[in-house]
Each structure stands twice: as C-alpha cells, then as structure tokens.
Amino acid sequence: MFTGLVRSLGTAQLISSSQVRVTCPELQPQLAYGDSVAVDGLCLTVVEILPDGFLADVSPETLRRSVWGQGSGPRTVNLEPSLRVGDKLGGHFVSGHIDGVGQLWDQAATGNAWELSFKVPAEISRYIVPKGSVAVNGVSLTIAEVRQGGCWFKVAVIPQTYRETNLSLLQVGDPVNVEADILGKYVEKLLGLAPPESNVSLEFLAEHGYV
Secondary structure: OEOOOOOEEEEEEEEEOOEEEEEOOOOHHHOOOOOEEEEOOEEEEEEEEEOOEEEEEOOHHHHHHOHHHHOOOOEEEEEEEOOOOOOOOOOOOEOOOOOEEEEEEEEEEEOOEEEEEEEOOHHHHOOOOOOOEEEEOOEEEEEEEEEHHHOEEEEEEOHHHHHHOHHHHOOOOOEEEEEEOHHHHHHHHHHOOOOHHHOOOHHHHHHOOOO
16 A cells, blocks of 8 residues: 655666565665565566666556556666555555556646646546546646546646655656556445446436435
8 A cells, every 4th residue: 555655766677577666775685585566557576676676566457557568678767665564654555556547638837836737548437527636647636627537637736745755757748657546446345336337327327316
C-alpha cells in the first residue's frame, strides 16, 4: 500500500520481457530484498539489490496495463517505498495496481499551480469524479474538473509536486499510468452496480434505494 506521495526520482528500463532495472541512488540505501516500491505507480518487488538501485520482476499483466507495454525505456520514474505502520497518510490509499494507460491532453501554468488534463479509457472513467482522488504515474492528485463522463479530467498540481515528480517532464500526448481510487471500486462492488454499458441512471439508483 502507498500514499501517492513521491519520495524520489529514478530511472527505469526493461532489461528483458520480465524484468526491470531501477536506478535510484537516493532511495537504494533504504531498500531490502522483498521490499515493495511504487515505480511510476506500479507496485514492484525488489528481487535483487544493486549498487545504485534494484531489479524487479514484471508480469505480462503489468506490461499490458501500463506504459511499459508501449516501450522499454529508459524512463524517468516516480518512486515511493511502501507505507509502513505508523506512517502519515498524506495522499490517498494507492494500491500500486494500475488500471490502465491514460494520456496527457493539455497543460498550462496558472498562477501558482499547473493545470494538467488527461484522457483515460472508458473502463476507468466511471471512477473519475469531481474532488475525487486519482494516481497518475503514482502521484496522488485531486480531480478538479470532469468531462465526457469521466474520460477527460483536469487536476491542479502545486509547484513542489510538479517540480519533484516526472509530471514536469510530460509532453502533450505522452502516456501515463492511471490508478483510480480503490474505494470507488469497492463501493461499486458492494452496491452491485453494473458498468456503464448497463445504462445505470439516477432513476435506476433511486428505484433500487441507492439514492
């Protein structure tokens, strides 16, 4: 489990179809074999400690759902060690299980923040809600605006977050790892709500006692 608060930047590159090498001299002294580390939002397990980083295994599912399925790198990546008992939860609950790949749609500097907008696949859109949480490349962000039923959303990024994560390196059109808020998924499951294609409406929810 993670919080979406990036601790450092590193470089990651696929060295085979099933393993990635992460270079992170700043984080390396804190790591041990078997530790979990969020690498651009992906929960990876340290399988070997290197002098300047670590090796981690990746599954076909990881490649399919993440930006790694679109190229082997190297990439500048956001890094966050797993949450420890007693740590402060400053962002939101981030599992490190990517839902899919989104795309930077637009970016603009506004006052003391950066506004970034993203497009995401339809299967993620139902979890995108105004003032909700989302993790983009492992960064915990608050959704400021939603359009197109959740397939487009905007976030405001404070200067510190923009400066200290790879969000500042994104160019329009770049792919990003997206993880929707896990709480929304559990609520959907517990309420027995069907996906969008079943035509769930406010009238349907009211009729069945959900609203």
